[in-house]
Amino acid sequence: MSEAFQDAYPDELAHCYGCGRENASGLQLKSFWDDEETVARYSPRPEHTAMPGYVYGGLIASLVDCHGTGSAAAAGYRAHGREQGSEPALRYVTASLQVDYVAPTPMGVELELRGRIEEVGERKVVVAQSVTADGTEVARGRVVAVLMPDAMVAK
């Protein structure tokens, strides 16, 4: 299997709670290409409840966020004909996040996020997403990601 988008982030930019391999307490979401779509899978932890039996919407928003910025990085590299992870790093942050919850999300099921690249600009990438649980769509998301400002890089 190819390397996850997030595993190609440089070490100093791999501490994200949602997807950083350097964040031991975090969710460690991993996203991959599947043809023209991007895909990530995540099994919510028992504490990630909304009402008992259902998954917390804030967790879903977090997954959409990280699958969005990860997909943006992958799309940026692809659009520039560059190898994933090559320097200077293409690392994106979220400018805008939209999630529509279309059905209650049952606990105990692996969630799948599928991303479609809607737009790749010089600094901006837009990623539309569908989140499914056991084949049922439970949420739709949209992330506007922008290249990380230089000021955010720790000195």
Add this chain to the structure above:
Amino acid sequence: MSEAFQDAYPDELAHCYGCGRENASGLQLKSFWDDEETVARYSPRPEHTAMPGYVYGGLIASLVDCHGTGSAAAAGYRAHGREQGSEPALRYVTASLQVDYVAPTPMGVELELRGRIEEVGERKVVVAQSVTADGTEVARGRVVAVLMPDAMVAK
């Protein structure tokens, strides 16, 4: 100080990862009235990083989500002239969540969320929010909350 909106949720609906008092691993966000606005404060944990030094956007989305549904419940009780927490419980879930990130959010600062009730309908409440860190607005949010479907109540 008055009781937090979330502390008035019935026990069986108080397991939310973002704001349930029965969720020991969760964020336990608490929201209150401040005149016509609603307010909540939260200090991110050390692991809630995006890039080192900055707060994870998915955490902010989670706080906006729970402050939104909490504010919706409070607004619902107020609109119906009912005492907070009185039965049958007014418990809302998120139909739609929008967050615009307007500035990087520094770690080590308590965040404040302020909600403004934009609309209170029979089943739907819309809450606009502003998130600040040390007086600087870092995000704007909007939650469309709807009364929880009966099917979500654990039998």
